[in-house]
Amino acid sequence: MATNPLDLLNLSGLKKLEQNIDATEPINLKTFTGDIPTPTLGDIATLPGTWVGTGFNLIEVPNMNQAKPGPPPPDKFRVILNSTSETLVFSSIAGDIINRGNAQEDISFLGLHYLQQVSDVNLPVGNNGIHLETGLFLNVVKSDDPLEGPSIARLGSIPHGDSILAQGRSFTINGGPQFEVADPTPFTIVDGKRVNDTSENYLALLKNATPPPGIPQEAIMNPNLILSNAIKGQNIIKTVVILLDANPIDGVSNVPASPTVGGITNIPFVNVNANATTISAIFWIETVQKADGSTFLQLQYTQTVILDFPVFGAPPENPVTPLKWPHISVATLVLQP
Secondary structure, three states: OOOOHHHHOEOOHHHHHHHOOOOOOOOOOOOOOOOOOOOOOHHHOOOOEEEEEEEEEEEEEEOOOOOOOOOOOOOOEEEEEEEEEEEEEEEEOEOOEEEOOOOOOOEEEEEEEEEEEEEEOOOOOOOOEEEEEEEEEEEEOOEOOOOEOOEEEEEEEEOOOEEEEEEEOEEEEEOOOOOOOOOOOOEEEEOOEEEEOOOHHHHHHHHOOOOOOOOOHHHHOOOOHHHHHHOOOOEEEEEEEEEEEEOOOOOOOOOOOOOOOOEEEEOHHHHHHOEEEEEEEEEEEEEEEOOOOOEEEEEEEEEEEEEEEEEEOOOOOOOEEEEEEEEEEEEEEEEOO
């Protein structure tokens, strides 16, 4: 049987190297004032394994609005809708991850590697992959300098030419999740706030789009309906909630707008044509109880990526309107035995 290479991920040599450092050498500029946390996986401890399930993907993409000669095309953008199947694999990384300290002592924490493959169920098998992502989930411990509490960080790379660092907090609630509306309406930012552009040029393309088989029409204007439909009738007794953001903006993200939370780096083509600027995601790790009292683990997520691309308005002025376009993905996955 072939070995999964992800199971071989190992950083335990970092601690071995640490043992060779002369403990009397003054390597820190300031003494750490708090308790040194013991590394654990914390709220991501139940993620290792293979998760399989289905979901829905909605993306608004440019229609070469700036490239075509003559008047701008009547359709300023295109809507792509996918009914999806997904496999998400988490693998533990053996050994502590050690970050070297200068203003305080070193910190160490644990993490997971992940590999995500999303396919369109309505395309031929073998030619239906629409998203591939690999990266890390880290359970970062608190620090003294900078003064930061514990957090979850997600580092991901996507073949389009994007790399993300999203960070946030986690907590546990009794019962199941509550889903807010995931709004696909394009918008601008006015005085730091989201203002939807509700002109029919944009809303008509969304509202009149034909959903793929199995996806209700109303889910186009709120993809999170797919999540609530998936858990109807379930007895969810406990939920771990993980909030992750990069470059948050009001009206989309889990936290207030801030330039210091996470980040996204893209290749130049992406920056010019459909610039991915913000990501906001919520993961729910749910313990579901069956009628016989046994339980299983279920993972749901909603994710919104904001793409920036301008469109030209009506002639003769053809004013350029800088709009932000939500790309929303949701899924419900079950941990395989």
